[in-house]
Structure formats: C-alpha cells, structure tokens
Amino acid sequence: MSEYKDQAIELLEEYGDTVDVYYTQFLEVAFFLKVPANYGLVIGFLKRKLPQLTEEQLGFLVGEITSAYHDSV
Numbered sequence: 001m002s003e004y005k006d007q008a009i010e011l012l013e014e015y016g017d018t019v020d021v022y023y024t025q026f027l028e029v030a031f032f033l034k035v036p037a038n039y040g041l042v043i044g045f046l047k048r049k050l051p052q053l054t055e056e057q058l059g060f061l062v063g064e065i066t067s068a069y070h071d072s073v
Contacts, residue, residue: 008060011057011060011061012061012064015050015053015057015061016061016064016065018050019046019050019058019061019062019065020065022045022046022049022050023042023046023062023065026041026042026045026046039059039062042062043055043058043059043062046058046061046062
C-alpha cells in the first residue's frame with residue numbers, strides 16, 4: 001500500500017501541474033466551442049499531450065485535480 005501511495009505522490013509531483021494546465025485548456029476550448037466536456041474526451045486530449053502516461057494515471061490525476069477544485073468551493 002505504501003508503494004502505491006509513493007507512486008501516487010511521485011505522479012502528482014511530476015505531472016500534476018502539467019495536467020492541470022492541459023485540463024484547464026481543454027475546458028476553455030470546450031466552453032468556447034460549446035462542446036460537452038465529458039471524461040472520455042478529457043482523457044483522450046490529455047493522452048495526446050502526455051502519451052507516456054496511461055489512461056489510469058491520467059484518470060487518477062484528473063480525479064485529484066477536480067477533487068481539489070470541489071474541496072475549495
């Protein structure tokens with residue numbers, strides 16, 4: 001369990017800010033184009049920007065980022 005926690009922390013430290021920027025860009029473009037921003041489109045967009053990460057890793061990062069937004073509201 002500790003190994004998974006260490007990997008999650010490392011993933012957040014290395015890619016958290018980058019995924020946050022790309023996620024925000026995606027939302028801005030989706031809003032401008034009036035396209036529904038669903039989870040599949042977000043992961044597809046991020047996968048093109050960060051092909052070295054798996055969909056599971058991207059999903060984890062998006063989940064952490066969006067939960068941070070919801071916690072501050």
